[in-house]
Amino acid sequence: MTGETTYLTDLAEVLWPCGGLLDRGSGEEPGTPGSRGAPVRVYLPVPSAHDPRVIIPAANRYAAVRGISAFAQGHSLREKLRTGLLTTAFASGVAPLLLRDRLRVGSGQGIEHALSGALDRELVIVIHVGPPRANRKPVLLLLTPKGRIVGYAKVGVNALTSRLVAAETVALRRLLDSVLPDVTVPRLLHAGEWNDRPLLVQEALPVGDQTDRPTRRQLLRCVVQVAALEPIAERLVSASPYRRTLVERITxxxxxxxxxxxxxTLERLPDVRVPFGAWHGDLTRWNVASTSRRAFVWDWERLTFDVPVGFDALHYELNESVQAGVHQGVHRWLDSGARLLRDPMLAATGLKSRAVPTVMALYLIDLATRYLHDRQAEAGAKLAAVDDWLLPALAGLEERAAHEAATARP
Known part of the structure; x- marks a missing residue:
């Protein structure tokens, strides 16, 4: 078995305590008795068990088509064509003939039963597992048998993901009473446990063909409103609770x-005044969609308060910049990120131009500390090789920060 097929069978033990068996598309069909006379549920790993991204119920075309569309990644022409081919294959019933791998789940109470009971309706699930990362966890799309989306569920599969699911539950409860004039946050529908792991269910946001990736202005509007979840306070970095917490995390x-x-590097950075507020913590193209009037933002598992304003803008821009390659993208980000922080919308929060390289350096230190704690490099995340790109970029920002501080003195 490969690492990915092992992941699938381990995941099956979490979602279905009876476990699951991978095979190559022969034998029992969906809903027919298994070797012990119990019904067998069949799921299709897409595109394969060796590279799973979505796990589709073989017996429900409606759920399959909606699941492929809902979890389609990116907006490129190639990705849109791939999504179109998959949805057509599932809608026509051809996909089970083309996809050879099967995940067969035996009888017994599974995650579908628990979710159906929690929401008091019959549900079908489609599972998104994503690429290998330390924080990889299943995201379950919840649908009616006719394919109408009801919501999304997350369940922890290890210590890190369990902590993140619990943190997002707290965040969604906190955001319920928050004022975000132009940002929509999913409502928490259910919080509990499954198989001794934290489980949350949240509503599905109304995103689709009428939304897209945010423009620069839409992004910054979202960043500023999230930052203002609590009153923005300007203070010296040395006097901030944030710096003390960051030192503790590094230690x-x-x-x-x-x-x-x-x-x-943290000790050598100039002591500048910086506005502090909240940040989403993982604002990327995969967690936000926008119209001209609103932003729809999900995945709030890393919501943190009292951090330098602008971190969300830098995080979004970094992830955009490295899509075509890490080293070239980081070099581009050093300039594009600085331009974002100097935008009048962020300047209005109190972020001064001379503080920009210091804020960028603090962001990289924070990100590196997160990656190292989460052991992202060991899990294969492409940005997680801290000593490969992040530390060199940080050295350059340290020089910029010292220069800006020196030229800004009266």
Whole structure:
């Protein structure tokens, strides 16, 4: 078995305590008795068990088509054509003949039963698993048997993902009473446990053909409104609770060699005044959609308060910049990220131009500390090789920050 097929069978044990069996598309069909006379539920890993991204119920075309569309990644022509071919194959009933791998789940109470009970309606699930990362966890699309989307569910599969699911539950409860004039947040529909792991269900946001990736102005409007979830406060970096917490997080890395470099850079950064507010923590093209009037934002598992304003803009821009390659993208981000932070919309929060390289450096230190704690590099995340690109970029920002501080002195 490969790492991915092992992941699928491990995931099956979480979602269905009876477990699941992978095979190559022969034998029992959906809904027919298994070897012990119990009904067998059949799921199709798409595109394969060796590269699973979505797990589709073989017996429900409606759910399959909606699931493929809902979890389609990106907006390129190639990706749209791929999504169109898959939805056509499932709608016509041809897909089960073309996709050879099967995940067969035996009888017994599974995650579908628990979710149906929690929401008091019959549900079918489609599972998105995404690429290998330390925080990889199943996201379940909940549908009626006729294919109408009801919501999304998340369940923890290890210590890190369980912590993130629990944190998002807290965040969604916190956001319920928050004022975000132009940002829509999903409502929490259910919170509980499944198989001794945290489980949350949230509503599906009304995104689709009428939404797209945000423009620069739409992005910054969203960033500023999220930052203002609590009153924005301007203070010296040295006097901020944020810096003290960041030092504690770096110290908790122990003897990792990168920790010394991060700590040393943090100590050398100029002590500038910076506005502090909230940040979403993972604002990327996969977690936000926009119209001219509103932003729809989900995946709030890393919501944090009292951090330098602008982190969300930098995070979004970094993830956009590296789509075609990490090193070239980071080089571009060093300029494009600085331009974003100097935009009048962020300047209105109190972010001064001379503080921009310091805020960018703080963001990279924060991101590196997160990656190291989560062991993202070991899981194969492409941005997680901290010593490969992040530390060199940080050294350049440190020089910029020192220069800006020196030229800004009276």
């Amino acid at each position: 908790a890395l122990g003897q990792r060699p990168e920790a010394d470099a991060l700590r040393a």
